[in-house]
Amino acid sequence: MEKTLSIKHLLGTKDLTLQDVELIFSQADEFKEVLSRPIKKVPSLRDITIANIFFENSTRTRLSFELAQKRLSADIVNFAAASSSVKKGETLVDTVNNILAMKVDMVVMRHASPGAAQFLSQHINAAIVNAGDGTHEHPTQALLDAYSIREKLGTVKGKKVAIVGDITHSRVALSNIHLLKTLGAEVMLCGPTTLIPKHIESLGVKVEHNLRNALEWCDVANMLRIQLERQDVDVRYFPSLREYSLQYGLDKQLLDSLSKKIVIMHPGPINRGVEITSDVADSDQSIILQQVENGVAIRMAVIYLLAQNIETRKGM
């Protein structure tokens, strides 16, 4: 059986088949080994140039992508919207086409508009990796989350995962739902009614508004951040952060009172004391730092596999 990715771009986890995910995970296993070596680098992508285009702020994702690319020996160019011609009124396609004219093979893009990566993939001749498009998808985050669950619990299939917090404004939540369903996990969303999209049950997930019930049900709890920057300023989704924290924040007392030991995840950045307290984030049940570590291996795997589908430039 020939193993290849079914996709040319990674726009969202919705497009991934089970075979794709298994292939990405198997390669991530090998890249984790590479990352444990004295020389944490392989020469595979010597002839590939990647542009990291970030129209939105990011620390962890951008660093993680950059490290992944460097450890694959790719050449990289970085572009932050704040310091660019976007401010002068240039369109997205023009901006990216200008970068591509400098012979770039792959684009990693984060953008505030949902569907930006999809749009770009239809207009640009390069492999696109979506590093987050508004409230839509953040596929590599979901992949590293699922990979971390697999690493911690042995498998994702049949596990119960609760995603807690601001589901409406979270791209991490949507990507996680699609991927976890593909991998055969059960998913429950938990948060105040105002922060859970209507009809989300149609994706095959459970909805629960009581945090304790959700935690008692699950094997893994993914605690999302409240995305204040994405919330409409005129709309109050909850009375105050303090009240949200009292209802949906996870502290050590609640964690210890559960009937079993659950795994705690967080996509970062953490608002300590809001969605989880410090002692939970730093407890032995938390795999938050492993998630960050696995992020580099997962992104190496995604880039490595996608790069192989890029046509070689003839005559060069």
Next chain:
Amino acid sequence: MSQITLIDSKLMSLVITRLCHQLIENHDDFSETVIIGMQPRGILLAENVVDKLRAIQPKSNIRYGIIDPTFYRDDFRQSGKQLIARPTEIPFNLEGQRVVLIDDVLYTGRTVRAGLEGLMEYGRPKSVELMVLIDRRFSRQLPIEPTYIGKSIDSYDNQEVRVMWKKDGGEDKVILVSD
């Protein structure tokens, strides 16, 4: 399609025993030597060699690792098929060690070149030797030659050497297939 048996199971046992004794002659008690099998098929020969060495010299500590050359190949994006990496396990430092690299068939030499590059990431070995079961002479595209050879053969490019092992469910043998 025709096929010729190059090595049958009886000869295979003799060949592996001979290769082991050649190793012992050069490496004594293996205190400074490590054996590295090449993924994917070279590790099957390497495991057989290591098992036999341990049987012959039970007091020696034979260190064994495996390496996957995929990330170092020179045909990335050129072969038209996806290059899928397999596990690499080298749980020791190669700095100053004498390495015996083992693969089943030596053909163009390109896989061995990739494997050598991968090895160097684990430290600077004192020396590297190459052991192969089948040496397809006169087919080399790079200046790479084996130190220990099971059997040398002359073959055409349209022929294929298949190495089969008991561990795969068949018997130990090597055949040359022509189409």
